[in-house]
Amino acid sequence: VSTQSTGVDGAWVSGFFDKDSWVECLNNWAKTVVCGRARLGGIPMGVICVETRTVECEEPADPANLDTETKITQQPGQVWFPDSAYKTAQAIKDFNREELPLIIFANWRGFSGGMRDMYGEILKYGSYIVDSLVEYKQPVFVYIPPYGELRGGAWVVVDPKINPDVMEMFADKDSRVECWSQKVL
Numbered sequence: 001v002s003t004q005s006t007g008v009d010g011a012w013v014s015g016f017f018d019k020d021s022w023v024e025c026l027n028n029w030a031k032t033v034v035c036g037r038a039r040l041g042g043i044p045m046g047v048i049c050v051e052t053r054t055v056e057c058e059e060p061a062d063p064a065n066l067d068t069e070t071k072i073t074q075q076p077g078q079v080w081f082p083d084s085a086y087k088t089a090q091a092i093k094d095f096n097r098e099e100l101p102l103i104i105f106a107n108w109r110g111f112s113g114g115m116r117d118m119y120g121e122i123l124k125y126g127s128y129i130v131d132s133l134v135e136y137k138q139p140v141f142v143y144i145p146p147y148g149e150l151r152g153g154a155w156v157v158v159d160p161k162i163n164p165d166v167m168e169m170f171a172d173k174d175s176r177v178e179c180w181s182q183k184v185l
Helices: 082-097 115-119 121-136 155-158
Strands: 024-026 034-040 043-050 055-057 073-077 102-106 139-145 147-153 167-172 176-179
Touching: 043 082, 055 176, 082 102, 082 121, 121 155, 147 155
Parallel strands: 043 102, 102 139, 139 167, 147 176
Antiparallel strands: 024 034, 034 043, 055 073
16 A cells, blocks of 8 residues: 555555555554555545454453453454454445545455454454445545455455445456456456
């Protein structure tokens, strides 16, 4: 997403957004999702995209319990976890309040499905994404990039049928979309 790329010769290399317009928000939290604001052709937009690399998640020790320790876990990229699903929903709500058009670079394999994530209310936070998109009043563009994939529950929460008046989906010809292991696009 960075619009501050430089080539071998040090010259600016264009990206998706206008030069020097990308500003990340909520960057130290739920790192499997990247949110921010940028300009596209001079138009300010909200942006949500996926982190494809594995990231570390730090759960701090409980200060009220001396027997607890900080826990560091690995979270694979392209997966929504309870924290990143909540971050996604919160960013969508913020962008809607700011009346920004929204672009979602969709490249998710789905939601985490482990027992710990079920206790962490992954289903609730995934539904918050749907609720936020239902309420969205500005244009929403869902884009599946080249070699990107959108599978299972990830497809369900960004399906344009959620809010057909404002949502549209675009997919590169080399992307892949599957819902319950059946190719749908």
